[in-house]
Amino acid sequence: MNVKFNQKTHILEIEYQFRDVEEPNLFRNIYPYNEVPRLVFNHRIVPMNVPERLYITDTTFRDGQQSRSPYTVEQICRIYDYLHELDNGSGVILHTEFFVYSKQDKEAVLKCLEKGYDFPKVTAWIRAKKEDFEIVKNLGIKETGILVSCSDYHIFKKLKMTRSQALKQYLEIVSSALEAGIIPRCHFEDITRADFYGFVLPFINELMKLSKEAKMPVKIRACDTLGLGSPIPGVALPRSVPQIIYGIVNYGEVPSEWLEWHGHNDFYKAVINSTMAWLYGASMVNTSLLGIGERTGNTPLEAMVMEYIQIRGTADGMNVAVISEIADYFKKEIGYEIPPMTPFVGDNFNATRAGIHADGLMKDEEIYNIFDTGKILGRPPKVIIDAYSGIAGIVIWINRYFKDNGIDLQVDKKDPRVQKVKEWVDSQYQSGRNTSISDDELKEVVKEVFGI
Structure with a gap:
């Protein structure tokens, strides 16, 4: 068992080692697949650790477009304006992410960049391929999300790799981003079905080493891809949101400002899981307007605006009334039917x-x-x-x-x-x-x- 001095906690702690495995760990005791997933408890309670600054990030133009017909360039630009108006110079709506592959994607990115808004910042989302960095670099984008699937479901079944092969490829891609002067945001896809101590933390430790060498941030997005995360105290990994966030911040030594949570609503927990991510150490929670996203959707941006106000006791300058304007635009101009009972934006919510x-x-x-x-x-x-x-x-x-x-x-x-x-x-x-x-x-x- 190796130990190391933790710069975050200032004590000696166990150093979690990378574990290569011949067979994937699918956590069948928790995810039997032919039955509803189980909540298994280890009774481990970790302390809350609310960051100094909390931010909301947006994926309306990325994950939000994966469950509906693509927005037009004009619609993207108008929605981006609304996000800017909602932020209202507060800096709370930190960034939004775009696809960058099609002609329409690139046109939308360039038009939004031309607006010169400080917030939300324009960022990209790309595959873990070196050639994709050239697209991002040519568009003048300073930060991009990179897909780095971290569960054995994805590594073995989708990528057809071993853990060591995946780790090697991911680190090469992140190094390419840093060499290009682009801040990489590593999207740890399917983290709530991943081997946290045997793959996730060792991978994060390697990323932090690259960050120190390059003297640039390497951001982490913890992705609850299937909405399997749980906010309940004492639930065991890999489903425990508090333990995931606490572990990344304290054992991975990731600054809270570099850590983001991305949740889905498959088990009705998108909002509460995002709130728990804030409370346990992640500065950023990723959202989409009206919760539009794959399957049951993402964490609704408007919900996290309200969560922010409840936690902080203030909107910190956000223009909250713009939420109603956004809802009206989606209904009248885009033709999106908002379920009438939807909190804050549905016709019947009050x-x-x-x-x-x-x-x-x-x-x-x-x-x-x-x-x-x-x-x-x-x-x-x-x-x-x-x-x-x-x-x-x-x-x-x-x-x-x-x-x-x-x-x-x-x-x-x-x-x-x-x-x-x-x-x-x-x-x-x-x-x-x-x-x-x-x-x-x-x-x-x-x-x-x-x-x-």
Whole structure:
């Protein structure tokens, strides 16, 4: 057993050794494949280690395009503008990444670079091939992601290599990036199914050596490719997000500012896993707008803006209201259907159908609204009118309609005109209707009853 003095913790610690293996370690006790994956516990609890600075990074133009039709150059440029407006000079939205292979990819990159924005920075994503660095270098991009798959599922089954062969190839590629003066961001694909102590940490140790020699950062992106990571304390590796992040920072001696988490939502844990990555030592969490990404999607960028504010107690200058503008753009200009119950951006995220909730909102919206969504997101709470909205829901809807249309009139439940509107609503459902009343329908009824 080798030991070394850890420059991070300032004590002697075990030096984790690279392990080459003849057969892949597929962690069948955790991932049987013919059954749902298992959560195995080792009861190891690691301490939180929140970095001084927290950042949000974006993959809307890379992973976000792998699950939908490609964006046009014009759409990419407009979305990039929105990201810049959301960041608002704060530097929190640190960078976004682009494909660089097609003519359209390159045109989009160049147009976004021409904008001269400090944030988010334009970065690339390339394959682990030397010729790809020439593309990045010619475009004038200073940082690029490089795919370095780290689980035996990928090394043995996809790449058809041994661990030693993969390690050799990866280190050569990273060296090429450093020689070209480009900051490499190593994407440790499938880290939640990888041999952490036998491959991941020894690989990271070699990368940190290259970094010191080149006097340039070598960044690490820990990729939860299948969304298998778990935030639960005491869960064993390779699924434990706290242990992965803690291990990379403390045993790999990777500065928090060089460490990023990239999660997927296959088990509904994209947001909480990203938050845990922040809390346990990663400065950066990678996201996509509206969570659009492969399969169940990536961590939604807008969700991490809200997580950031909750952790820090401030937006640090971000213009949070731009989130609503982004959602409107995706719906109206791109034609993307946002599920209505989606937090912060869905049509119904701060809407109620229940009469008892509507009555509470009418007395004080703070009773049933998560925060002042009107002030912060430009989206005040609303009601959806159906058979269960009650007269309170109708009053709120009518008063909101008057306000939105500049009409100086507010009504209450005792107004006989409101009673007439409710009678019309009731008649719809007495006749067998089973859908909610649309805003356009209700507008016409209100206009007629109120003589507007």
